Amino acid sequence: MDNQKKRLSMRSWRRGMKEMDLILGPWSDTHLPDLGSEDTALYEVLLEENDQELFAWMLGQRPIPEGPLHDLTARIAEYARIRFAKV
Secondary structure (H helix, E strand, C coil), rough: CHHHHHHHHHHHHCCCCCCHHHHHHHHHHHHHHHCHHHHHHHHHHHCCCCCCHHHHHCCCCCCCCCCCCHHHHHHHHHHHHHHHCCC
């Protein structure tokens, strides 16, 4: 992985909210190496979002807002639902 993706991976695992660490950390380990430059840039923007807001989107407690982050956020939320359904 290049330096930008390594930095994003580290930020994914150290969010400040353990629940988001457990969602974004594994997702980044699995998907970040294969992300194209556009999705990598979007993921970097996504990491700027508030953890409580992200968590509500991941759990489906609030709808994911329409906009450039919608599709990527929806993919991560689906990954989390599948991953935690197995636990």
